Amino acid sequence: MNYISTPEGTRDLLFTATRALRNTEQCIRATLEKRGYEEIITPVMEYYDVFRHANPAQSQEVMVKASDRNGRICVMRPDNTTPIARVAASRFPDEAFPAHIYYCQNVIRAVADDHGHRGEVLQIGAELIGADGLEADLDILSAAFDALAGAGAGFRIELGHAGIYKGLISSLGVPEETAEEIRRLIETKSFAALGDILEPYRDREAYRALKAMPQLFGGAEVLEEAERLTENPEARAAFAYLRTLLEALSRAGHRDAVMIDLGLVHELDYYTGMMFRGYAGGAGASILRGGRYNALCGKFGRSLAAAGFAVDLEALTEAGPAADGAEGSGRIRIALTKGRLEKKTLALLKNSGYDISELESPSRKLIFLLPGSDVEVVLAKAADVITYVEHGVCDMGVVGKDTIMEKGGSFYEMVDLGFGKCRFAVAAKKGKDVYGGYKMPVIATKYPAVTKAFFEKKNIDVVTIKIEGSVELAPLLELADAIVDIVETGSTLRENGLEVVEEVAPISARLIVNLASAKLKKQQIQRVIGELERGLEE
Ligand code: PRP
Numbered sequence: 001m002n003y004i005s006t007p008e009g010t011r012d013l014l015f016t017a018t019r020a021l022r023n024t025e026q027c028i029r030a031t032l033e034k035r036g037y038e039e040i041i042t043p044v045m046e047y048y049d050v051f052r053h054a055n056p057a058q059s060q061e062v063m064v065k066a067s068d069r070n071g072r073i074c075v076m077r078p079d080n081t082t083p084i085a086r087v088a089a090s091r092f093p094d095e096a097f098p099a100h101i102y103y104c105q106n107v108i109r110a111v112a113d114d115h116g117h118r119g120e121v122l123q124i125g126a127e128l129i130g131a132d133g134l135e136a137d138l139d140i141l142s143a144a145f146d147a148l149a150g151a152g153a154g155f156r157i158e159l160g161h162a163g164i165y166k167g168l169i170s171s172l173g174v175p176e177e178t179a180e181e182i183r184r185l186i187e188t189k190s191f192a193a194l195g196d197i198l199e200p201y202r203d204r205e206a207y208r209a210l211k212a213m214p215q216l217f218g219g220a221e222v223l224e225e226a227e228r229l230t231e232n233p234e235a236r237a238a239f240a241y242l243r244t245l246l247e248a249l250s251r252a253g254h255r256d257a258v259m260i261d262l263g264l265v266h267e268l269d270y271y272t273g274m275m276f277r278g279y280a281g282g283a284g285a286s287i288l289r290g291g292r293y294n295a296l297c298g299k300f301g302r303s304l305a306a307a308g309f310a311v312d313l314e315a316l317t318e319a320g321p322a323a324d325g326a327e328g329s330g331r332i333r334i335a336l337t338k339g340r341l342e343k344k345t346l347a348l349l350k351n352s353g354y355d356i357s358e359l360e361s362p363s364r365k366l367i368f369l370l371p372g373s374d375v376e377v378v379l380a381k382a383a384d385v386i387t388y389v390e391h392g393v394c395d396m397g398v399v400g401k402d403t404i405m406e407k408g409g410s411f412y413e414m415v416d417l418g419f420g421k422c423r424f425a426v427a428a429k430k431g432k433d434v435y436g437g438y439k440m441p442v443i444a445t446k447y448p449a450v451t452k453a454f455f456e457k458k459n460i461d462v463v464t465i466k467i468e469g470s471v472e473l474a475p476l477l478e479l480a481d482a483i484v485d486i487v488e489t490g491s492t493l494r495e496n497g498l499e500v501v502e503e504v505a506p507i508s509a510r511l512i513v514n515l516a517s518a519k520l521k522k523q524q525i526q527r528v529i530g531e532l533e534r535g536l537e538e
Helices: 015-034 048-054 083-092 133-152 163-173 176-187 191-201 207-215 222-230 233-256 314-319 342-351 382-390 401-409 448-458 491-495 515-518 522-537
Strands: 045-047 065-067 074-077 100-108 120-129 153-162 258-261 273-282 286-293 306-312 332-337 367-369 375-380 396-400 412-415 422-429 442-445 463-466 482-487 499-509 510-515
Touching: 015 100, 015 120, 015 133, 015 314, 045 048, 045 083, 048 074, 048 083, 065 482, 074 491, 083 100, 083 120, 083 306, 100 463, 100 482, 120 133, 133 286, 153 515, 163 176, 163 191, 163 207, 163 233, 176 191, 176 207, 176 382, 191 207, 191 412, 207 222, 222 233, 233 258, 233 273, 273 314, 273 515, 306 314, 306 442, 314 412, 332 342, 332 522, 367 510, 375 382, 382 396, 382 448, 382 510, 396 401, 401 422, 401 448, 401 499, 401 510, 412 448, 412 515, 412 522, 422 448, 442 448, 448 463, 448 482, 448 499, 482 499, 491 499, 510 515, 510 522, 515 522
Parallel strands: 153 258, 332 375, 332 396, 442 463, 442 482
Antiparallel strands: 045 074, 065 074, 100 120, 120 306, 153 273, 273 286, 286 306, 367 375, 396 510, 412 510, 422 482, 422 499
């Protein structure tokens, strides 16, 4: 038994780090209090049913559970807004509204340590409950801007609106599953796949706007562009509203810190109006999230309009006052996948006009600045490419869809590079009836997450065994009934008497981009993408 480590996702914070964190916290507290927000504290543990009821879509795996004396399931709060909505809806007298509330307390979620994500996050946030409309939105948005400005960070906040996607998708009238897939592709800015899924709806009014949504981010000009794309009344009302917010924020002195992202489509069960995210220099993920959520308090028995935001204090503090969100500063660092995709990726860089001579000559060097450019290249294993891009230490990466499907993560999947084509497939010994009989099929694979997701969707319960390489051996040695693996030419299967039972998904190399870099270094990233796309054409 090891008595000196802390649970996954948690860490100790020692003197300098604690001091820095408390400094940031004090600045934001002062800002919020000056704006009339008053602090409340809610229990660290709540009944599981509270969160389940508030947001049935929230995955229960992220909640850390315990039980009380009576055996009722409790959870460590996975978010702060739900308990605050519970308190306001159930305990505040009518005259308390509009209520300006703030909090500074932890949220706790079950995370895997080896991804470097924190499971215990100290958040400071504000909620304005019982007020709707422009003035209320500006109140909460200004509090968010002032909070970050007061903390001394170089930052940007991007605005979006839940009404855009909701209006467009309802006019398209597609089944729920397709709508969710479209939403997901917009969220991850997967341009090519979004184009493909929308193709059958080419002659519909919403087509052009839906297809353009992931690209509509930047300054006020994106609103004009969006208005040219659709007559959808709900979407147009949202554009007009965002313009009003933008103008008001500019007048309040935030012009340089505000951006628009019409492709903000996360948590749409929850957000009902404006939504926003904040980014600060060194942090690879958003450090602030917020929006209008008019339906939440109603779940606790009292219909109250509400809007709010939460800041990740540790991430903001680490992003630091020196962080500058200025576009065009510094280099663009691209992580490339070693091995299978390496040769073709290097050829692409060459085609795109980059000098890769140093990369071609054998050496043990790991970071290369391409001569005459602002592009730096690192070579890494596929899964590590995702890790580096997700954490923002690399702005972009080239990685196979197989690794993306297996590892997941938050990043934009901007370009399907089209090379490294192969497929995920279920394969077994020739003639084997994998799903027949009463026995649970045993599947060997290097890709347990892909395997689990595939069979869950098919409603088949399987036993998965993780194998590190040459997975084809497992059915040959009778360890497994079948494998889920990459098939490229098919020769490994053929030479070993195996055959494809069914296809799982097509695979090719993708260009992924860090969430913050896409916003804070937009010009540079777009330029590199343009160069690579031209390189692809040649
Ligand atoms: C991959 C995959 C298959 C093989 C498929 O393995 O796991 O074994 O390539 O290619 P094919 O259809 O062209 O025969 P890889 O060589 O990447 O490594 P591994 O054998 O160590 O898993």
